[in-house]
Amino acid sequence: xxxxxxxxxxxxxxxxxxxxxxxxxxxxxxxxxxxxxxxxxxxxxxxxxxxxxxxxxxxxxxxxxxxxxxxxxxxxxxxxxxxxxxxxxxxxxxxxxxxxxxxxxxxxxxxxxxxxxxxxxxxxxxxxxxxxxxxxxxxxxxxxxxxxxxxxxxxxxxxxxxxxxxxxxxxxxxxxxxxxxxxxxxxxxxxxxxxxxxxxxxxxxxxxxxxxxxxxxxxxxxxxxxxxxxxxxxxxxxxxxxxxxxxxxxxxxxxxxxxxxxxxxxxxxxxxxxxxxxxxxxxxxxxxxxxxxxxxxxxxxxxxxxxxxxxxxxxxxxxxxxxxxxxxxxxxxxxxxxxxxxxxxxxxxxxxxxxxxxxxxxxxxxxxxxxxxxxxxxxxxxxxxxxxxxxxxxxxxxxxxxxxxxxxxxxxxxxxxxxxxxxxxxxxxxxxxxxxxxxxxxxxxxxxxxxxxxxxxxxxxxxxxxxxxxxxxxxxxxxxxxxxxxxxxxxxxxxxxxxxxxxxxxxxxxxxxxxxxxxxxxxxxxxxxxxxxxxxxxxxxxxxxxxxxxxxxxxxxxxxxxxxxxxxxxxxxxxxxxxxxxxxxxxxxxxxxxxxxxxxxxxxxxxxxxxxxxxxxxxxxxxxxxxxxxxxxxxxxxxxxxxxxxxxxxxxxxxxxxxxxxxxxxxxxxxxxxxxxxxxxxxxxxxxxxxxxxxxxxxxxxxxxxxxxxxxxxxxxxxxxxxxxxxxxxxxxxxxxxxxxxxxxxxxxxxxxxxxxxxxxxxxxxxxxxxxxxxxxxxxxxxxxxxxxxxx
Amino acid sequence: xxxxxxxxxxxxxxxxxxxxxxxxxxxxxxxxxxxxxxxxxxxxxxxxxxxxxxxxxxxxxxxxxxxxxxxxxxxxxxxxxxxxxxxxxxxxxxxxxxxxxxxxxxxxxxxxxxxxxxxxxxxxxxxxxxxxxxxxxxxxxxxxxxxxxxxxxxxxxxxxxxxxxxxxxxxxxxxxxxxx
Ligand code: FES
Ligand code: FES
Numbered sequence: 001x002x003x004x005x006x007x008x009x010x011x012x013x014x015x016x017x018x019x020x021x022x023x024x025x026x027x028x029x030x031x032x033x034x035x036x037x038x039x040x041x042x043x044x045x046x047x048x049x050x051x052x053x054x055x056x057x058x059x060x061x062x063x064x065x066x067x068x069x070x071x072x073x074x075x076x077x078x079x080x081x082x083x084x085x086x087x088x089x090x091x092x093x094x095x096x097x098x099x100x101x102x103x104x105x106x107x108x109x110x111x112x113x114x115x116x117x118x119x120x121x122x123x124x125x126x127x128x129x130x131x132x133x134x135x136x137x138x139x140x141x142x143x144x145x146x147x148x149x150x151x152x153x154x155x156x157x158x159x160x161x162x163x164x165x166x167x168x169x170x171x172x173x174x175x176x177x178x179x180x181x182x183x184x185x186x187x188x189x190x191x192x193x194x195x196x197x198x199x200x201x202x203x204x205x206x207x208x209x210x211x212x213x214x215x216x217x218x219x220x221x222x223x224x225x226x227x228x229x230x231x232x233x234x235x236x237x238x239x240x241x242x243x244x245x246x247x248x249x250x251x252x253x254x255x256x257x258x259x260x261x262x263x264x265x266x267x268x269x270x271x272x273x274x275x276x277x278x279x280x281x282x283x284x285x286x287x288x289x290x291x292x293x294x295x296x297x298x299x300x301x302x303x304x305x306x307x308x309x310x311x312x313x314x315x316x317x318x319x320x321x322x323x324x325x326x327x328x329x330x331x332x333x334x335x336x337x338x339x340x341x342x343x344x345x346x347x348x349x350x351x352x353x354x355x356x357x358x359x360x361x362x363x364x365x366x367x368x369x370x371x372x373x374x375x376x377x378x379x380x381x382x383x384x385x386x387x388x389x390x391x392x393x394x395x396x397x398x399x400x401x402x403x404x405x406x407x408x409x410x411x412x413x414x415x416x417x418x419x420x421x422x423x424x425x426x427x428x429x430x431x432x433x434x435x436x437x438x439x440x441x442x443x444x445x446x447x448x449x450x451x452x453x454x455x456x457x458x459x460x461x462x463x464x465x466x467x468x469x470x471x472x473x474x475x476x477x478x479x480x481x482x483x484x485x486x487x488x489x490x491x492x493x494x495x496x497x498x499x500x501x502x503x504x505x506x507x508x509x510x511x512x513x514x515x516x517x518x519x520x521x522x523x524x525x526x527x528x529x530x531x532x533x534x535x536x537x538x539x540x541x542x543x544x545x546x547x548x549x550x551x552x553x554x555x556x557x558x559x560x561x562x563x564x565x566x567x568x569x570x571x572x573x574x575x576x577x578x579x580x581x582x583x584x585x586x587x588x589x590x591x592x593x594x595x596x597x598x599x600x601x602x603x604x605x606x607x608x609x610x611x612x613x614x615x616x617x618x619x620x621x622x623x624x625x626x627x628x629x630x631x632x633x634x635x636x637x638x639x640x641x642x643x644x645x646x647x648x649x650x651x652x653x654x655x656x657x658x659x660x661x662x663x664x665x666x667x668x669x670x671x672x673x674x675x676x677x678x679x680x681x682x683x684x685x686x687x688x689x690x691x692x693x694x695x696x697x698x699x700x701x702x703x704x705x706x707x708x709x710x711x712x713x714x715x716x717x718x719x720x721x722x723x724x725x726x727x728x729x730x731x732x733x734x735x736x737x738x739x740x741x742x743x744x745x746x747x748x749x750x751x752x753x754x755x756x757x758x759x760x761x762x763x764x765x766x767x768x769x770x771x772x773x774x775x776x777x778x779x780x781x782x783x784x785x786x787x788x789x790x791x792x
Numbered sequence: 793x794x795x796x797x798x799x800x801x802x803x804x805x806x807x808x809x810x811x812x813x814x815x816x817x818x819x820x821x822x823x824x825x826x827x828x829x830x831x832x833x834x835x836x837x838x839x840x841x842x843x844x845x846x847x848x849x850x851x852x853x854x855x856x857x858x859x860x861x862x863x864x865x866x867x868x869x870x871x872x873x874x875x876x877x878x879x880x881x882x883x884x885x886x887x888x889x890x891x892x893x894x895x896x897x898x899x900x901x902x903x904x905x906x907x908x909x910x911x912x913x914x915x916x917x918x919x920x921x922x923x924x925x926x927x928x929x930x931x932x933x934x935x936x937x938x939x940x941x942x943x944x945x946x947x948x949x950x951x952x953x954x955x956x957x958x959x960x961x962x963x964x965x966x967x968x969x970x971x972x
Contacts, residue, residue, distance in 0.1 A: 023909030024897040026844015026884030033843035198848040198910045249910030250944050282849040504908030504945045675947035703853035711948040712939040
């Protein structure tokens with residue numbers, strides 16, 4: 001009797017989540033839930049100004065307060081060579097400021113005390129004298145000839161430029177533009193945003209003088225990278241460092257970098273020889289930790305009159321804040337921006353990118369995104385809509401005409417990526433059908449007669465998820481592979497550990513499903529553990545939707561290694577040669593006689609009790625997986641909106657999402673990821689951004705200013721799917737966690753712009769706040785959202 | 793100097809002004825000497841070691857800290873512990889007995905109403921207050937009731953479904969009938 005894969009929780013089963021059992025009881029174990037004996041509490045004093053020279057720091061009053069154990073300043077850090085630390089992008093970042101503060105919210109001093117209330121009191125008692133300098137809050141200001149030099153700490157830095165980078169074919173692109181019938185141009189700003197998981201960042205450092213071992217419990221999406229970084233920064237032996245990521249209350253890229261608070265808590269624990277806990281408050285999290293986006297685009301498309309795109313030319317200026325600490329593969333300065341237009345068949349393209357320092361928080365992280373792919377696809381789909389409008393073509397038809405065709409794979413994009421599969425036209429058709437495209441266009445026309453503004457926005461894209469391969473992708477030189485270790489016990493139950501780290505994605509549930517698929521061991525018999533560097537195999541962590549493409553593939557591969565050994569055990573048990581044994585799910589049998597067989601569980605028992613001569617005991621293995629390519633999920637998102645002509649307020653009428661992420665391991669979890677992503681897309685289009693005034697004050701540094709949609713505003717979502725298995729992934733899966741965040745924003749913005757057709761507006765920068773929409777409509781003008789924010 | 797943050801003792805420590813309070817927490821009477829400025833959320837988490845109540849913000853916006861005070865949802869990060877003196881507090885740990893689940897908990901699991909789980913306790917308690925008041929809410933009622941609780945992972949759709957699922961189940965139980 002062949003096992004029913006769905007019954008054992010294998011691939012395609014919407015198995016309910018294992019981790020939920022503790023979360024719904026309030027028994028999760030987040031970092032702030034951990035209490036160690038003798039633990040002290042750390043708070044950070046942050047700069048109130050964006051740019052200033054530090055004249056003096058006086059900590060006397062703080063030291064004198066009862067319950068204060070330690071006050072750390074930049075000077076004390078410098079004495080231990082810890083005032084600066086390397087970033088993930090080969091720059092340096094201040095741990096505690098010594099010379100200058102370079103953004104509002106920068107870490108200036110720390111207090112460690114018996115409880116956080118005392119630590120907070122003591123922070124107030126530190127006196128700092130600042131000499132305030134002019135603040136820079138945009139690339140335009142940073143590049144102005146008279147701009148003050150932000151990074152005067154760096155010997156060879158003469159200006160505020162971090163990099164000038166280019167990719168593509170300039171000559172070919174220029175030639176194509178010379179031949180174009182129409183050139184379509186658009187400029188826009190993708191505003192600064194923050195991943196803002198509900199749980200902030202934090203750590204508990206616990207240095208044990210007796211064993212010389214340092215244990216750090218922390219909110220990290222990539223604990224092994226942190227272990228390596230701590231070994232390098234603090235010059236501690238790597239085997240004496242244990243990083244534990246317990247349950248994480250959401251990450252979205254925010255919990256990838258190394259933050260000064262982690263480093264300071266480690267030093268404090270070493271100095272005091274007691275555990276030191278640091279839990280950030282929300283304001284600190286929003287003002288100082290890894291932001292996303294903040295990129296300006298100048299985009300141009302060369303078009304033929306019949307709608308064919310001949311070439312694309314793009315220039316981006318990106319604002320990285322005071323330190324270049326983007327968490328991204330080292331080869332690419334502006335992440336994977338050049339994955340833009342990957343779903344379109346474009347003969348030639350050229351991208352130039354300039355990155356600058358400003359007096360804003362550092363940390364361009366891949367916010368629910370694969371390294372700037374979110375900007376890449378937003379720019380692409382806004383440019384596509386503008387081009388269709390310029391040609392007077394239907395926006396769906398324009399896309400269809402330029403898609404890479406289903407039989408054109410593998411396809412080399414104009415910027416050099418290799419896409420391996422796709423059914424873009426079908427995906428679009430499913431979306432159009434679901435939304436009722438033709439009917440909506442009629443309805444829109446009718447509504448216009450009654451003075452109502454309806455709009456429909458489409459966004460189609462394919463994006464590269466799941467870095468590496470390791471030839472091209474590394475972080476600080478560490479190759480981007482991943483790992484899985486599987487130990488099958490003698491009763492056929494198993495424990496699986498990977499180098500990834502779940503933060504809500506449900507690895508404890510889905511990894512078991514892959515094992516069930518590969519070995520026929522029921523998913524419920526597989527315990528999944530992640531996040532402890534003492535026990536998990538080395539891996540690069542979870543971000544950029546890389547878990548399923550890389551670690552998930554490693555799970556398949558390690559299970560296949562186990563199966564290969566089990567086959568030898570089966571041959572031994574069945575007294576046959578290996579070649580005469582056949583595999584069916586969960587069982588080996590004799591070729592030609594399916595009735596004579598042994599289950600995987602019987603093989604497991606034999607591995608510990610009945611071995612053939614010469615075979616190693618045990619049924620355990622580890623696999624390191626280096627993917628041959630990225631995975632290329634694709635999607636079509638369509639939104640319909642109604643804009644109120646009297647106020648500029650817009651309401652979402654419907655949202656249709658069609659996603660192709662290949663084989664779905666757990667459809668329920670996949671859909672959960674898509675809906676979460678759509679909500680962030682809606683948030684960015686509608687309300688969520690961080691900006692700065694002329695003095696460099698952060699606007700959006702708390703939840704009263706940084707608006708996140710609630711259940712009330714968030715629209716309902718209609719989900720559809722197309723399935724094109726990934727040709728190189730062992731089970732045909734692709735990344736999915738970020739697609740909707742990447743592709744979604746353009747659907748909303750395109751819909752509002754569609755509603756405003758005829759108002760002479762080409763672009764409104766996100767978020768499309770009612771006042772911006774109103775201004776665009778009534779003054780018939782584009783509206784920029786670039787800082788500085790001026791109060792009118 | 794005793795830290796009143798983690799070591800909540802029935803006796804005052806002497807060198808910090810404290811007030812003695814008594815709270816019924818999940819049906820159990822607990823007394824503590826607390827600094828007047830101690831937040832209820834911290835008393836619950838650190839003092840009573842009930843860490844299912846989370847804190848996610850400093851502006852009363854996220855709702856991760858939601859508990860029920862005499863059956864009404866309150867944000868425990870914005871209440872002083874002393875204000876809860878003499879009141880009944882319910883946290884996620886008090887939703888059901890150790891070996892059983894409340895239908896709201898079952899609903900969240902069954903409808904995939906959580907991902908990272910950080911907002912979940914607050915969401916469930918807000919949902920409980922809603923269903924206690926309005927056993928048969930519409931989707932709109934649920935969305936409105938949950939508007940003080942932020943979730944960054946799920947997009948809310950499945951949370952709404954989970955609450956409606958729980959409502960159905962509770963009404964089924966109240967009717968004494970099996971759910972169809
Ligand atoms: S912690 Fe955010 S509302 Fe209480
Ligand atoms: S499940 Fe993560 S915040 Fe709601």
